[in-house]
Amino acid sequence: MRELFDNTIRAILADQLSPEQVIAAEGGEFSRALWNSLEENGVPLALVAEDHGGVAASLTDVCGLIITCGEFSAPLPIVETMLANYLLARKGLPPLNGVVSFAAGDELVVNAGGVSGSVANVPWGRHADLILAPAGQSLVVLATGSASRCEEMTNTAGEARDTLFFDGATPEQTIVLDGLASELLLLTGALIRSAQTTGAIMRVLTLAKDYANERVQFGKPIGRFQAVQHQMALLAEQAAMAKASCEVAFARSAMEFHEDSITAAKICAADAAGVAASVSHGVHGAIGFTHEYTLHISTRRLWSWRSEFGSATYWCRRLGDKVCKSGAEQFWPGVVEGGFPSPV
The missing domain is CATH 1.10.540.10 (Acyl-CoA dehydrogenase/oxidase, N-terminal domain)
Known part of the structure; x- marks a missing residue:
């Protein structure tokens, strides 16, 4: 399906x-x-x-x-x-x-x-x-x-x-509902924004890869220069991380929204968005900042979506609070199981 x-x-x-x-x-x-x-x-x-x-x-x-x-x-x-x-x-x-x-605001x-x-x-x-x-x-x-x-x-x-x-x-x-409605809508919004952000990252990766293979400088495509290859590898790595965390969040939320997986997906996608925007504009150079070129359509959404329904800072603090309140004895089991008990 x-x-x-x-x-x-x-x-x-x-x-x-x-x-x-x-x-x-x-x-x-x-x-x-x-x-x-x-x-x-x-x-x-x-x-x-x-x-x-x-x-x-x-x-x-x-x-x-x-x-x-x-x-x-x-x-x-x-x-x-x-x-x-x-x-x-x-x-x-x-x-x-x-x-x-x-919207999640109450x-x-x-x-x-x-x-x-x-x-x-x-x-x-x-x-x-x-x-x-x-x-x-x-x-x-x-x-x-x-x-x-x-x-x-x-x-x-x-x-x-x-x-x-x-x-x-x-x-x-x-x-x-049994709990706060704002919490349910916040998790729902964070889940879909992590996926949309991942999609935008995939788009800028494609644009940067195609441009690096087409743009010739000093007699060869800039994608053959080691410095550019290093940046492209970093961008591909971030895209893969965002997509993997997003897939896990959707899979683990099939029955009930899995807070920690959604938190991880939102954090990973938000962090990857910053890297993706920076690297893709760096690879494109001046043309990437022009209105006529389509790169800005995706990068402006990366800058916007990464903060909607909670920024990376918000979700990091929230996850950190759960980890600290669950206690040292629960840290490793929580890492292995991919989740920590909610604070009482």
């Missing part, structure tokens, strides 16, 4: 998404034709059960799909919609129709008068029909049309990261 998903999403994006369209999206355009094509191929419902119109795929099945979305810098919340529907499916609820997004209050407060950093908020947001121990589904105000903002890549304000809005659905 994974091969089918990977081939399908790659064929759609290669055929229907150009660098010019990605740039246009940074100016506020929303590719409705691309969204419709993804809907027709069932991508938003990939993780939903068959009796609700999906194909009952696992997170492992869609790992490559999300990596490919990052590789092509897909300028719409297809992965957010897919994971939002997955979270509802885990509760036995039907999927949501239309463009869906979510600034909403639910009372008899409705939902009030704000939701910050909503990916593609201005284009979404619905958003999934945390309110204490509840997930609330809100129609963006019920927002009293939308403060439009963007990340470094020019992608919409809006703040929506609500004043007594009536939620479409309210799902009560």
Whole structure:
């Protein structure tokens, strides 16, 4: 099934998404034709059960799909919609129709008068029909049309990261959880951003490799110079590390989100993103900084995505706190087993 998903999403994006369209999206355009094509191929419902119109795929099945979305810098919340529907499916609820997004910031209050407060950093908020947001121990589904105000903002890549304000809005659905809803959405967001970051790293690796083999200096391709080869090897190493950690996180989260694996994936992807951006621009030289060349499309997303849903510093501190609180006797078992008990 994974091969089918990977081939399908790659064929759609290669055929229907150009660098010019990605740039246009940074100016506020929303590719409705691309969204419709993804809907027709069932991508938003990939993780939903068959009796609700999906194909009952696992997170492992869609790992490559999300990596490919990052590789092509897909300028719409297809992965957010897919994971939002997955979270509802885990509760036995039907999927949501239309463009869906979510954010992890917990600034909403639910009372008899409705939902009030704000939701910050909503990916593609201005284009979404619905958003999934945390309110204490509840997930609330809100129609963006019920927002009293939308403060439009963007990340470094020019992608919409809006703040929506609500004043007594009536939620479409309210799902009560056992724990904090913000924690669930944070882990979900960190998981998908680690995969998208990995995809962008794979793209800059390809661009740098092709350029190094084509650009001739002193009578031979620059890729034959030892210094460039060393940098390319470093970039390939980082790409492999990010991809491996991402694959592990998706595999170990097949039943329940595995916090430590997601933490490792986010840290590895964020660290690799910095190396990938630096090395790829170094290999390309001046042309890599021009707007006409496509390298910046990926590197600006690397700089943006590595900090979304928690930066490397945030996740390192969080992991370090768990390790310290679990005690010295649990350190080696935790390393071997790939996880540490959560602090009480």
